[in-house]
Amino acid sequence: MSATCSGALTAVALVSGTAGAAARDTVAIGNPVAGNNGFGVVTEGDATLGSTESEGPVAVGGDLTFGDGYDVSVHTAGTFTAPDDSRPTALLVGGQVDYAGSSQVGVLRVLQSGYVKLGRMTGGRVLTRDDNGASADTHVAMSGFPYDSTPRIELTTRQPATSVTRSGLMDFPSLFSTYRDRADAMAECAANVRATVPDNGRLEIALTPGRTNVVRLTGEELDDISTLTFLNPPAADTPVLFVVDTTGTDGAFTWNTPTLAGVSGANAPYMLWDFPDATSMTIASGDTMIGTLYAPRAAVTDLASSDIEGDVIVKSLVAGPLSGQSASAVDAGEIHYSPFAAELRCEPWAP
Incomplete structure (x- = not known):
């Protein structure tokens, strides 16, 4: 989609109802x-996702905080696929995950085999093997903590660890x-x-x-x-x-x-x-x-x-x-x- 817009772009005072709405140019x-x-939720700054769900993909311009249990892309991972990826990006974060501010039992699940992109990995790490060393669906957890620790982002696919940290996509x-x-x-x-x-x-x-x-x-x-x-x-x-x-x-x-x-x-x-x-x-x-x-x-x-x-x-x-x-x-x-x-x-x- 194009990010351009045509037409006059000057703010004006708003008028309630029809009584004072004079004819204007097209x-x-x-x-x-x-x-x-194609992201259903787009924020310029930070976002806190509590304990419910977004049926579509989410793009956060700032940092991400999450609650006890939040699901992203319940119905669709969307249409945005980053260069060199094989799956759409279902969760894009321009900043980083705020682990300290998130629920300490929090799990944010990214469904529909969608990928995650984080602008910065500050305080976190990507895990593609479980605690027994077996290859597993990708998790993003706090640095120094194990695969199933919380708070964590939990994927339903095996995203390559090197592709998770990526800035400048939007x-x-x-x-x-x-x-x-x-x-x-x-x-x-x-x-x-x-x-x-x-x-x-x-x-x-x-x-x-x-x-x-x-x-x-x-x-x-x-x-x-x-x-x-x-x-x-x-x-x-x-x-x-x-x-x-x-x-x-x-x-x-x-x-x-x-x-x-x-x-x-x-x-x-x-x-x-x-x-x-x-x-x-x-x-x-x-x-x-x-x-x-x-x-x-x-x-x-x-x-x-x-x-x-x-x-x-x-x-x-x-x-x-x-x-x-x-x-x-x-x-x-x-x-x-x-x-x-x-x-x-x-x-x-x-x-």
């Missing part, structure tokens, strides 16, 4: 997640500079879907086939929605873009995700939630979030047990606590692999 964004190399700072430009470009899209949140919090929206449908909301309005009903579902030629303005809370947003009716995981590739100005976001509770979470400036903490159905493009990510054993702990939900698959093009529109 904004051609294309596919906003282009450049992610230029995360450049990619996220592009993502922020695209987030700002989407912020220029004029609203063309009427979306006034009623007092009872039950919002219904109708999409117009054959165009990019744009819903503009403030963070306060979004969190006031208890049920969001689609009278007709998004599709490849009828994608929906939610542009959410969090300037009213200085870029900090706590989201209790609404119940989404009239859509399912099949529609996730055609739904995108753009938070262009958010710098801090907590998903606190609520129903499954369907669609791509696009917040390239935000440190995101997911504490809700409900799932995310779509790509996750964020500055940093904490997906649940390190331990699911604590009585007070609330695990984040699963991250399902539903890559965004629409081309966004916002046409001028006057209410």
Whole structure:
């Protein structure tokens, strides 16, 4: 995928709803997640993966911390294969593993015979033989500790030890500079879907086939929605873009995700939630979030047990606590692999 983007890339003030959304020039964004190399979760900085799973591959620009038990690439190892490798890279870490910060009983499993790439092996080592000296599936554990010690990364294939440490496979700072430009470009899209949140919090929206449908909301309005009903579902030629303005809370947003009716995981590739100005976001509770979470400036903490159905493009990510054993702990939900698959093009529109 190309990491380029066309169209005006200047940040503007967001306008809620349709009332103040004046007609603007056409904004051609294309596919906003282009450049992610097929990874379902992409962070510019650090990531903490608690005690659930990601169905697809994960790319972390910074350091990786993990909890008691987290599975990566449950359904697919993805499409990105590094030069000279025979298997796709299912887990790519630009920095290193934070063993001290991880659960001391933690096992992060990389499934579907996917490979692991670490930018730095600081504090760790690659093991391709078990404690009896027999050839075995590759483990990455702390330096000086045995094959089945914890915390460890556990593969389901025999990846050559020399191929695990590899830096420079993705230029995360450049990619996220592009993502922020695209987030700002989407912020220029004029609203063309009427979306006034009623007092009872039950919002219904109708999409117009054959165009990019744009819903503009403030963070306060979004969190006031208890049920969001689609009278007709998004599709490849009828994608929906939610542009959410969090300037009213200085870029900090706590989201209790609404119940989404009239859509399912099949529609996730055609739904995108753009938070262009958010710098801090907590998903606190609520129903499954369907669609791509696009917040390239935000440190995101997911504490809700409900799932995310779509790509996750964020500055940093904490997906649940390190331990699911604590009585007070609330695990984040699963991250399902539903890559965004629409081309966004916002046409001028006057209410």
